[in-house]
Each structure stands twice: as C-alpha cells, then as structure tokens.
Amino acid sequence: MGGRTTGEGSWRRTGRAGRRAGAALLLGSVLVLTAACGPDSGGKPAAANGGGGKPAATAPDSPTAKPSAAVVDVEPKDGTKDAAPNGALKVSVASGKLTDVSVTGPNGKTVDGTLATDGTSWTPSAALAVGTAYQVSAKAVDANGVPTSTTSGFSTLTPSKTDRPTDNLANGDPTYGVGMIVSVIFPTAVKNTDAAEKAITVEASDGSPVKGHWFGNSRLDLRPQNFWKPGTKVTVHYRTSNVELAPGVYGAGDRDESFTVGRSKISTADAAAHTMTVQKDGAAPQTIKVTAGANDNPSWNGTMVIFGKERMVHMDSSTTTIKGAAYDVYEPHGLKITDTGSYVHGNPAAVEAAGNSNISHGCIGLPDTDQGDDNSVAGKFFADSMIGDVVIVKNSVGEQVKPDNGLSGWNMAWSTW
Secondary structure (H helix, E strand, O other): OHHHHHHHHHHHHHHHHHHHHHHHHHHHHHHHHHHHHOHHHOOOOOOOHHHHOOHHHOOOOOOOOOOOOOEEEEEOOOOOOOEOOOOOOEEEEEOOEEEEEEEEOHHHOEOOEEEOOOOOEEEEOOOOOOOOEEEEEEEEEOOOOOEEEEEEEEEEOOOOEEEOOEEOOOOOOOEEOOOOOEEEEOOOOOOOHHHHHHOEEEEEOOOOOEEEEEEOOOEEEEEEOOOOOOOOEEEEEEOOOOOEEEOOEEEOOOEEEEEEEOOOEEEEEEOOOOEEEEEEOOOOOEEEEOEOEOOOOOOOEEEEEOOEEEEEEEEEHHHOOOOOOOOEEEEEEEEEOOOOOOEEEEEOOHHHHOOOOOOEOOOEEEEOOOOOOOOOHHHHHHHOOOOOOEEEEEOOOOOEOOOOOOOOHHHOOOOOO
C-alpha cells in the first residue's frame, strides 16, 4: 500500500514537471514565429475581420478587403411599432443590387414580394396583416461583387376600429339566376375606394372577367360584361382586413362566399302590347298577358333583376312616390325588381286588365286571386322564379330605370361600368 502510494505521487510530480517544460518550449516557438513573421507584415500586426467591420460585408478570405459599397435600407426601421400594413414595407439598396430578400411573419410564413427589374428595391405583393410582427433579412452586392446583409424587425398596427362589409348573397352556396349582381355595402363610407375594390375580387369558373362599380362611397356592385352562363360557379373573395377603408377604419372578416348560376330565365314585358314573353334556357318562348303601370304611374323601362321573393307582400303607398289615391294592401306572389317598389306580382284586377290595358301603379301585374292561387298565371310564374332572374320592361311611357335602383346595373354600358 505504502509503496504504491509513493509511486503514484512520484508519477504526478513528473507529469507536472513535463507540462511546464512543454509550455516553455511552446512559448519559445511562438516567440520565434512572431519574430519570423514580423518582416513579412512590415512590422505591423495583422488586422482581424477588416478592422472590426461586419464579416458579411467583406470577403472572408481577405481580411484587409474593403467593406461593400452597397448600403441596404429597410423601411420601417428596425424596432418600429404600429407600421401601416399597406405601403410601409420597402427594402432598397444604394450602390448595389439586392440578391435576396426574405420577410417572414408568425410561424415563419413568407411574405410574397416583387424585386424591381434593376434590382435596387423590393416591395410586398399584397398588404401585410395587421397586428403582426415581421422579420426582414436582406442581402446585396456592390459593383465589385462584395456582399453585405442586414436584418431587422417591426410590427404592424392593431386597428382601433373595424368594419365588416356585407352583401346580398345568402349562406350555403345558393343558386341564382343569370342576372345576379353582387352588391356590397360598407357600414362606413369608404375613402380609399381603389384599395377596397382590389381587396374584393370575384372569380368565375368559366373565366369571365368581373368588374366593380361604385354607387357613392358605401356601395360596390360587381358583375360580368354579359349575363352569367348557366352552371357557372362564382366565388367572391373578401380580403379587406388589411385595408384602411376610411381614416382609422380597417376591414374585418376575410372570407369567401360562393353561389351557382342556375338556368336562364329572361322575361320581357311590353307595356304597349300588355304582354310578357318568357324565355327559359333554350325552350320556345312563352307569352302571357300582363298589365303594366298606368300613364300617371308608369313602369320603369330597362333591365331589372328579381332580388326579393314573398308569397304575400305588403304594399303601402306612403313608402313610395306614386300619384293618386293612397293604398295599404297585401298582394300575392310578389317578386321585387326595384328599390322604389316595383314588383312583378299577382293582381286580381289583372284578370280583366291583362292583355288590354295598364292599370297598375308601376308594377307588372299578372292574373291572380286576392289570396293568391298557386295555379294561377301569377302563381306559376312565381313558383318558377328565383333571385337573379331577369325582367326587362320596354315601351312604357315611364323613364329608364337607374342602374342603382335595385340590381339594375345591366343598364350601364360595360365601358363605363
């Protein structure tokens, strides 16, 4: 026991002595090497990382290379809070060209963007999300190919007020007639109508282009150039949550809404002839006798669209501008075609007047009973009608219907729509 203990202690002392000797030899070698490299460097110590510059701005194997002349700028500045989601983000470079720009949001989702043709700037393709943090990484090179890079972070504002635009589409993929127009209503008058219109797009399965037209600053109607083709699937894309619709007011509730275009039914009422021709798909047209508006309360001329359907409709003259004796009645089989109170509906008086005279207060009246007979002319027409069906009135002594009266936008030329 004692001999092994003495021997182990001796071995440790020998080891420490050996290490001290090795360290002395190594120090000597370093001194020699330092002295040897002195003349090659002009007697000056070599600089590290280009004298303290960013490593990415110089060539890694050339410690004395000049920094990149390219200067990358990111707006909003690093650490910015409450940046606008639209128009605030831009990456640019002076004295160089961008080689890579990456902007990521939550969960690493990348923001799509466009690099200018000259390589000096990058902008996002769409508005950023509100109330969201973003990270930016940008790289560039100068004219000599020397790279540089930068990183920064910012967050977009959280709106103090939001508005959800609504429309006239029912839930659950409804089916509408070929004349259906999508009418969008904004709770607050829109100031930036261009941005709002770009944020609401309509996609048709047959590829038909769809455009919007503003009636004032709170209503946007959207339609194709001509009536929809039967069977077309139409989807409305709402992407307004990142758009400042009015000062301090942003959109809310990004969503998609769809409908299907049903069969084609176009009914043309000739007020002078007291008849209405019904053309349904490719079938032979059907002509029925009707009564239109009398001369003192004539029917509107033009193309209108059914946008309301009621089995019994309450008609009160005090809500309109009609002339003559007041009335407050219920009429059967009502199909609404204007905001000003025009309907295609059942009218008991039309049993005698239809086909020979115009006696209504502006509506197109079809023979019916007081309570509405589902087997009458009006009852059958009502049952076979849907929202979006087209009703055209011609040869009335009345005026042309205005495009914003109901869904009458078909009366406006496509070139001005």
